[in-house]
Amino acid sequence: MPNGPKMSEANVYERIRPLLIKAPVPLEQIARSLGLAVEMSANLEQGISGEIACENGRYKISTASSEHPYRQRFTLAHELGHFALHRSLIGNGLDDNKMYRSDAHIGKYANSEIKLVHERQANAFAAKILMPRELLEAEIAKEKSTLGSSKAPLTKLYRTFQVSPSAMQWRLKNLGLSEQVDMDS
Ligand SMILES: [Zn+2]
Structure with missing residues (x-):
């Protein structure tokens, strides 16, 4: 499937959304269905969390x-956010450090087009596709019902969605769902 100019930036989320039907969302499969190559557990330069590269018109995330x-x-979701939202700025590639910043001083691409505002947009995109609001609300309701409790345990939620505890806590806060979750269990 082509992933060049034919697939507009705004289209990517609309293409992904129908695939977000259960947790954990099949992220690698989604990226590949958009025509990207994916390499998890890649051997990257120290201090680099991920990169997206473009070679002969084909994008690859590592x-x-x-x-x-x-x-x-x-x-992976963050780099997919750059692909969806900032494709015209990627050039030959960009690498994100551990703070998810494209820094001209480390990594091999030295991409200075990607600014802090773009990093925030990529993080928001990542949270939205990894922890879709409807799936999260449904999972919280299910846990509360199963446990007969007013709160769902954080541990169960982040394991179900396969995200870090802190990523889940941020998402819950941003969606106003924190009070429905027990952060200590
Ligand atoms: Zn980034």
Whole structure:
């Protein structure tokens, strides 16, 4: 499937959305269905969490082997955010450091087109596709019902969605769902 100019930037989320039907979302499969190559647990330069490269019109995302698989999923989703939202700025590629910043001083691409605002957009995109609101609300309701409790345990939620505890906490806060979750269990 072509992933060049034919697939507009705004289209990507609309193409992904129908695939977000259960947790954990099949992120690698989604990226491949958009025509990207994916290499998880890649051997990247120290200090780099992930990169997206463009070679002969084909995009490839790699995530660092040194990081936990749940964090690698967030990195993949973040790079997919750059693909969806900032494709015209990627050029030959960009690499994200551990803070998800494209830094001219480390990594091999030295992409200075990607600014902090773009990083925030990529993080928001990642959270939205990894932890879709409707799936998260449904999972919280299910846990509360199963446990007969007013709160769902954080541990169950982040494992179900295969994200880090802190990524889940941020998402819950941003969606106003924190009070329905027990952060200590
Ligand atoms: Zn980034």
